[in-house]
Amino acid sequence: MNHRQTKQRQAILDTIERHGGHLTADEIHQLVKRRHPRLSLGTVYRNLHLLARQGVLCELDFGLAVTYFETTKAPHFHLICRICGKIEDAILPIERGLAALVRRAANADGFLIEEPRLDFIGVCPACRPKQSHASPPERTLKSLLNF
Amino acid sequence: MNHRQTKQRQAILDTIERHGGHLTADEIHQLVKRRHPRLSLGTVYRNLHLLARQGVLCELDFGLAVTYFETTKAPHFHLICRICGKIEDAILPIERGLAALVRRAANADGFLIEEPRLDFIGVCPACRPKQSHASPPERTLKSLLNF
DNA sequence: TTCCGTGCAAAAGGTTTGCACGCCT
């Protein structure tokens, strides 16, 4: 499982770390190509998956047709705007509470939890004014909040 | 926003309701084709999205290359086995706790939460014996559990 | 009769992969 050190892989990782946020494979490709014009999209994907397997990156799939990548950091959660697609980190003091939930889930029936996912789909502050114009769903999902 | 009643749409919904679990568009297509051999996959997709917009179905995207559909029921969560792909409902008394988390998130910065998602990726009891043979990740994700 | 919903097939779009070459070790 030992891998060679290549300029492409380093450039890809540097770019993601310098950017800091959530990026798609194509965005990463565009950014790194500025310095490595011959970089191929296939190489980007191969390296992103390799780095994810090594734990350096996390893959984020919110059901938005593309996969996002970010550097691995302390566990946190995401607010995903369904109108503009922006993804923010949710900086919330919810870790303790979630830890209890995870423990209970793990004990429930022998399921080994490797990755808990807590994310919120909705509308960001900037998009709330546009909300009525942006083809809202026929039925809002607010009812899901009636826990 | 009023839609016609068609045999195809009814058959699709009946099939999902009778099955009860989580199905992909292709699985639904295969099942319904038994009775409606000329049903096209495009029609399945169009009806699934329509029913989802109406709130009858939920779309579930776990980042597994396909989207799953299920009938809308009380809020619940999922245990997704990364080895066999099986999806179980997580029947856990965690609603109260999550409600508090959601409320705090909603108040945080004006983000309108429409759909909270709490799901767990891991290994199901049946797959735990095979786990070591099934190309485990180079780094496990257990560290994410150190909340 | 109207026109929405369907079947069919092609297109779209993100991601993966086969192959030969070149660079890292």
Place this chain on the structure above:
DNA sequence: AGGCGTGCAAACCTTTTGCACGGAA
């Protein structure tokens, strides 16, 4: 020198869409 990683392009796979026909209202 050996073989892994790359560039390139084609393939893949799920999902979407254009078009003309048929059926619901």
